[in-house]
Amino acid sequence: xxxxxxxxxAVDRLSKTYxxxxxxxxxxxxxxxxxRRRVRRIQALREISFSVERGEILGYIGPNGxxxxxxxxxxxxxxxxDAGRCVVADMVPWKNRVAHVRRIGVVFGQRTQLWxxxxxxxxxxxxxxxxxxxxxxxxxxxxELAGLLQLTALLDVPVRQLSLGQRxxxxxxxxxxxxxxxxxxxxxxxxxxxxxxxxxxxxxxxYNRRRRLTVILTTHDMDDIEELSHRILVLHEGRIIFRGDxxxxxAASGARRQLVIDTExxxxxxxxxxxxxxxxxxxxxxxxxAGETDVSAMIAAVTASRRIVDLTAQAEPIERVVARxxxxxxx
Numbered sequence: 001x002x003x004x005x006x007x008x009x010a011v012d013r014l015s016k017t018y019x020x021x022x023x024x025x026x027x028x029x030x031x032x033x034x035x036r037r038r039v040r041r042i043q044a045l046r047e048i049s050f051s052v053e054r055g056e057i058l059g060y061i062g063p064n065g066x067x068x069x070x071x072x073x074x075x076x077x078x079x080x081x082d083a084g085r086c087v088v089a090d091m092v093p094w095k096n097r098v099a100h101v102r103r104i105g106v107v108f109g110q111r112t113q114l115w116x117x118x119x120x121x122x123x124x125x126x127x128x129x130x131x132x133x134x135x136x137x138x139x140x141x142x143x144e145l146a147g148l149l150q151l152t153a154l155l156d157v158p159v160r161q162l163s164l165g166q167r168x169x170x171x172x173x174x175x176x177x178x179x180x181x182x183x184x185x186x187x188x189x190x191x192x193x194x195x196x197x198x199x200x201x202x203x204x205x206x207y208n209r210r211r212r213l214t215v216i217l218t219t220h221d222m223d224d225i226e227e228l229s230h231r232i233l234v235l236h237e238g239r240i241i242f243r244g245d246x247x248x249x250x251a252a253s254g255a256r257r258q259l260v261i262d263t264e265x266x267x268x269x270x271x272x273x274x275x276x277x278x279x280x281x282x283x284x285x286x287x288x289x290a291g292e293t294d295v296s297a298m299i300a301a302v303t304a305s306r307r308i309v310d311l312t313a314q315a316e317p318i319e320r321v322v323a324r325x326x327x328x329x330x331x
Contacts, residue, residue, distance in 0.1 A: 059229030109187030165196030267305025
């Protein structure tokens with residue numbers, strides 16, 4: 001984001017440790033646990049620090065158990081940290097919970113904030129009352145969201161009758177009905193088909209630009225990260241192990257590129273120094289690091305024995321890039 005912008009979220013050396021009771025197996029283990037309780041400490045966050053500017057979409061990613069959910073719970077005011085400071089839109093979340101929740105929206109891909117047996121519009125009306133949204137502002141916001149998310153035909157349909165894609169669009173509207181400054185998105189496209197994912201991503205991107213809405217996105221879908229995030233934080237075992245953009249993530253991991261060449265003929269292709277080669281019927285794939293291997297040398301190696309029908313160059317899938325970052329941090 002642009003220089004000199006004011007931070008919407010500021011996190012400074014945040015730490016959180018859980019105490020988990022342990023017991024042995026079976027009845028004997030249960031009895032021993034009563035007499036002598038054993039507790040294991042799990043450090044979920046280890047002095048993490050970061051900031052998010054107003055209007056930024058931050059991709060916050062990591063494997064299960066990395067500390068993502070703990071961070072979001074602290075930012076949302078649900079949980080207190082053990083140490084460190086956190087300010088969200090000029091408030092300490094856990095000290096100003098009532099005022100704070102009126103300024104944030106939350107979407108959980110695997111949970112709903114809509115009432116299952118009620119028509120969608122009645123859920124929206126209940127949320128309007130809960131957030132004390134002035135009627136005129138509510139009507140304007142609902143009209144805008146219904147247009148952007150194509151919800152008009154769904155408003156009188158009970159939530160239980162919606163498809164997953166339709167429900168997710170309604171969840172997005174529900175999270176924004178009170179015009180929050182910050183939106184937390186947890187796996188917003190999980191389980192959606194390709195068209196529904198595209199629609200959800202398009203809305204998030206466009207609404208962010210339209211309203212300068214600050215978004216923190218946690219997801220395992222790397223297409224979400226690539227298409228939406230302005231910046232990325234990678235969390236592993238409670239520590240931030242990378243901060244930057246997608247291009248920086250690829251560079252930091254030593255990401256490779258692929259050159260896929262479709263061919264006619266079955267002549268042997270000579271190896272090219274610095275590139276890994278894989279041959280299949282009608283196709284030769286080279287994997288290499290950008291700037292270290294001459295692409296023309298790979299093409300020449302193929303044309304020496306086969307006719308080229310088509311070729312494409314592509315970046316290494318982002319899932320492999322992130323996995324390599326995790327692996328390196330675990331060593």
